[in-house]
Amino acid sequence: MLTDEKKYLTVNSAGAAFALTAGRKLWSTLSAAATIFSLEAIGSARISFFGAGNDNGTFSARVWGVTKGSNASGGLSDCRIEYLGQAASTLSVAVGAAASGVLVLNSERLADTLVWTVSTTATTPKGPMAVIETAYNEGASAAYSPADDTPAHLHLPSLGRFDGLILEFGPLTNATGVNALIHPGA
Numbered sequence: 001m002l003t004d005e006k007k008y009l010t011v012n013s014a015g016a017a018f019a020l021t022a023g024r025k026l027w028s029t030l031s032a033a034a035t036i037f038s039l040e041a042i043g044s045a046r047i048s049f050f051g052a053g054n055d056n057g058t059f060s061a062r063v064w065g066v067t068k069g070s071n072a073s074g075g076l077s078d079c080r081i082e083y084l085g086q087a088a089s090t091l092s093v094a095v096g097a098a099a100s101g102v103l104v105l106n107s108e109r110l111a112d113t114l115v116w117t118v119s120t121t122a123t124t125p126k127g128p129m130a131v132i133e134t135a136y137n138e139g140a141s142a143a144y145s146p147a148d149d150t151p152a153h154l155h156l157p158s159l160g161r162f163d164g165l166i167l168e169f170g171p172l173t174n175a176t177g178v179n180a181l182i183h184p185g186a
Helices: 027-034 129-136
Strands: 024-026 046-068 076-095 109-118 142-144 153-156 164-184
Touching: 024 027, 027 046, 027 076, 027 142, 076 129, 076 164, 109 129, 109 153
Parallel strands: none
Antiparallel strands: 024 076, 046 076, 046 109, 046 153, 046 164, 076 109, 142 153
């Protein structure tokens, strides 16, 4: 089942130093500090990055998987977050639409270059994505990165073990605010 593409953040991120760490977190604390995108029981997603700033502005986003935990009475108590990988993006001259109510404005640039680094036991931070892709044989995550002003996409086929995703935006270079579109099930 395919669902509509959705904007990850309501307001673009100004970027910051990466701060999340893997492990168990209180749900109330994590959900107050980060936007958790629900995967709606769909095991895959396509992510497209965009932002305001100059052509060739750059930024990175860490992708985290979230698994909810329930307490003995069935209530949501805590969760596990795991580092899945990092996407390094470069903005292009391609822009969004000139209309109100659209997901990407004509003042925002789409990323056309995307370098995806899947998490392993050797990455910093460490993460299980390479093992998940091998163990469940649902295909490897990959970046479509044309680098010619055609929008780039990150394809994540092995997300069925997670209830949600967090995109953590790092420092920006020649970009003033960044965001993503997530298409669950794509």
